[in-house]
Every structure is written in structure tokens, then in C-alpha cells.
Amino acid sequence: MKAIILKEVGEAENLILADVPVPSIAENEVLVQVKAISVNPVDAYVRRNKPYLDVIYQTTGAEHHVILGWDVAGVVTETGKNVTKFKAGDDVFGNFKFIGQANAYAEYVAAPEKELVLKPANVSFEAAAGATMAAMTAWQSLVNIGKIKKGDKVLIHGASGGVGHYAVQFAKHFGAYVVGVSSAENRDFVLGLGADEFIDYKTQVFEELVTDADIVHDTVWTEDDKHIERSLKALKPGGTLLSLIVYPEPEFIERALREKNVNVLRVNVTPNENYEENMAYVARLLASGEVKTHISHVFPFEEMYKAHALIQTKNTVGKIIVVP
Template identity: 45%
Template structure:
């Protein structure tokens, strides 16, 4: 089968189309014919060596997939051959998503949302589960709460805005002025242009802040929270000093590392199919253009997601 592999760390040019053996599914797994693979910032960080999550090359990047079940190992009861599925394979271990076929544990997959094609479904798992596990699982956001989401136009942020809104929250998002209309269109009640407005002047009583940006945003966000409010970060999750600062300020802290979760995938699919959640895909490219996709995601200017079609 064809797959995008790399044999050294480096720029996007290290990604190359190669022929590799088709995987053989093990007990508890299904073989999926991949129709689309999502591209995430972590993919580029792993490729470059900045975040050597997979060890030394060679390896196949990617975790987000949407496709069709090709083979079911006896004993697996969740899917049949021909079912359309989507999910996040094996994260943080090798998911091998930039390929024509992937073998995946059945409980890391869910049925693809009916309302989405494969390209849009592949945009959802990693970023969507990150948002879901932050807003719903860690944040337990309830109707009427005030939620501030940093990076509301990004891959995780644009989904978090919609998930929080679907739960009845008053949603405030930071974004550049160029993304103002986009983020308002997602359902945000307020959008703060971080280039011209200090969000700590505009927000002081949030029940939850979700930080997808990092840097000094986490520490500054403590001032935007009400006493007892929760700071959720998907960037500085291991920052013990930030955790301590939150405690000393009378706020709570949660660092979230995304995990495979078929229940979360099923819940998001229901939101999609009821019209409350829609992943935005700015660029759809063929698998052979994986290097171009990485150039785009490293630009930092993408709205929503980038997807490779297979």
C-alpha cells in the first residue's frame, strides 16, 4: 500500500510517498480503508523532531482517520465490513494515519457522522476530542456558565466554541480580527481581538478558560476567572508552577492530554448530525501533497483544519 513516511527529522520535504506492507489487524482490531486523514500541529512537531513522540524515524505520521471497515477480526462485535468509521488511532503511539490502510482497535473508532463526508469527519477526532475532553470531561460546562476560549479560530478552538455553545454556555473567544466573523459564525457570543484588546480587561468573571495558545496566556487567564473558576490548558498541562499559581489565586487547574475515546466520538457525531457541531476544513489536499499540508499548518494562519484525502 502507499503511505507517507519519513526517514529523518527535518522540514516538510522529508515526507515522501513510499510502498509499505499493508497492516494485519490483531485481536480487537479492524482494518480500515482510509479515505481521509486529518493533519494536526502535533504532526509537524513530531516530523521536525521538536517533539520526538515516536522516537527516531522511520515512521508514518498521523492519527486522525475516516474510512471504511475492510476487515473485522473475529471477536470484534462493534462493526461490520463496509461500515463507515472515524477516530483517532493509538495516540500518543504511532497511528500511521497517512496511509491507505490502518489497523485500529475497534474501541478507538465510532461510526462516522452521517452529515459529514470523509474529509470533514477526518478533521474531527484529535482536535474534537481535545475540545470535548477539555470542555465536557474536565470542565463539566453547564448552561449559563461563562466560558473563555483562546484561539477560537484554530483547530481545537473552533470546535470548543461550538461544543461549549451546544451545552448552553455564554462563549467568549479570542481571535485575530481577520477571524472575527468566522468565530462569531461558530456561535461565539463575544469575540476579542487579541491584537488590540487585553482579554484580562474584557473578561474577569469566567467560569472556565480554555487555553489552546500557551506562552503567558495561562498565567494571565487566572485574572479572567472568577474565584473558584477553572483554567484548562491543552498546552501547558505539565506546568507545575502554573498549577501552583492557580491554587494560590483561588482558582482551579486542569491539564488535558487528549486520549482515544469512542464515547466522546459518538457524542460528537450526535452533535454533528443534529446540526450543533461542524468541523471547518480550510484545505483539502491529496495524500501526495503531505509536505504542502505541513507547510500550511506551520504557517499558523489556518482557519480550522487541514485534511489529506487518500
């Protein structure tokens, strides 16, 4: 089968098309013929960082002939002997084996049945592939950890990005009042997702405009490392700061609680015990059309390097999809 291998840690051009064996499946896994793949900032991060690559792929040499990726949509072609949830021919999607060796940039993947859900017939493979890691991150952050509820005022940074554009839509689904933050060129897109207000981070100071948020969803790291400090100011007492990019220091967490009665919680997307139920909920939202995956680019397989070059700009609008 064809796969995109990383021939050496480094730039996006190191991602090249190659012939590799079709993976074998474990008893609890299905073989999926991949129809669409989504890329995430972490893909580009791992591609460029040897220590991470070494840990995930247990590589030691100077060259890494590894297959990256964790997000797919496709068709089940084979089932392991303990698989009960799927049969050959089922359309599925999911974020799987994160952050281990999923080897998703391939024509076929071996994925645990528990980490896939059925793709609704009226949702494209591309849209489903997008609604995997990014959607689960937004869901776990706002719903499982942030306990979002009707009437909450929620400030969402990076509202036009992969995670953010799902976060805005999920927050609206739960009846929140949403303030989306991105650059001005994405204003119409973010408001079109349902955000009630928009802040342009390049020309406006969000913590001066919002000081009474119940939840701040923070996906931004800045050179001065002060972005979560600023996000804290946007919260009202009793609010929750969800930190998706910075690992807050214990002193920061304690001070936020002591001085402002604000909970600071770190979010790491993970296939937890709620994963299947949450993904199935997302699948229903996609099927009903209440939530949409916005796809800004679709690349053919051999142009994976272009998808990586774009995702590492950190200015993605919605999702970038690659089709084998």
C-alpha cells in the first residue's frame, strides 16, 4: 500500500510517498481503508522534534522511517476476531492511538474498534476525518472538563482554527454566549459559526473587552508566555480557565484560586472512557447539520508536505484534509 513516510526528522519536504506493507490487525482492531486524513499542529510538531519522535516511535537512529498521523475516516475492510462493533463495509472515523503509533498517513490503518465510531451516511469522509482530534479536544475541554452549561459566557481563543471552530459550535449547541477571538480576516467566519461577539487579537485587547467570562478556552502560546495570565483577567470569580497549550505552574493555579476563585485546568485530549459516547454525539451533530466541519484545504496524498507546511503556520481556518 501507499503511505507517507517521514524519511528524516525535520521539514515538511521530508514527508514522502512510499510503498509499505498493509498493517496486520490485532484481535480488537479493524483494518480501515482510509478515505480521508486530517492533520493537526501536533503532527508538524512531532515531525520536527526528534525527542518526541523517539519517544512515540521508539526510534534511536538518525533517520526515522515512520508514518505519522492519528485522524482518519474510511471503510472497514477486515475485523479482528474480538470485534463486535463493526463489520466489513462500515464507514467509520476517529482519532486513534494518540499519542502513540497510529500510522494514519496510509491507505490502510489498523485501529482499535473502541476508538472509531460510525460515520453518518450524509457526512463526507473529509468532514468526518476533520471531526476527530480537533473536535474531541474542543469537546473534552468544554464539556467534560469545563462543564459548560446554558447561559455561560465563553471566550474561545483561536476560534477560526481546527479546535476553535468546533469549540464555538459546541458551545452554541449547549446554549452558551460565545466570544470568539481570531484575526480580523476570520471575523465573518467566526460569527458565521454562531459566535455572538468577535475580538481581533491583533488590534484589540481581549481582557479589556471581556472581564466576566465563565469559561476561557485558551489554545494560544505567546513569546512572553503570558497569554494564560491575560486569560485569567477575562474570567469572573468562580470561572474556569481551560489551558490547552500551556502547562500551568502549581503556583499559578493556586494563586488563581486564592486571589480570584478561578479554577485553572489543563486539557490533554485523550481516548478516555467517554470517548465513544462523545464521538457518537459529535457524529449526530454532524449528521443533523448543527455542527459542520469547515474544510479550508484538501490535498492529494503526495502533497502531504503542503498540508504540513500550512498547519505549522498556526493560522489554519477550520481543517486541512489529505486524501490518499
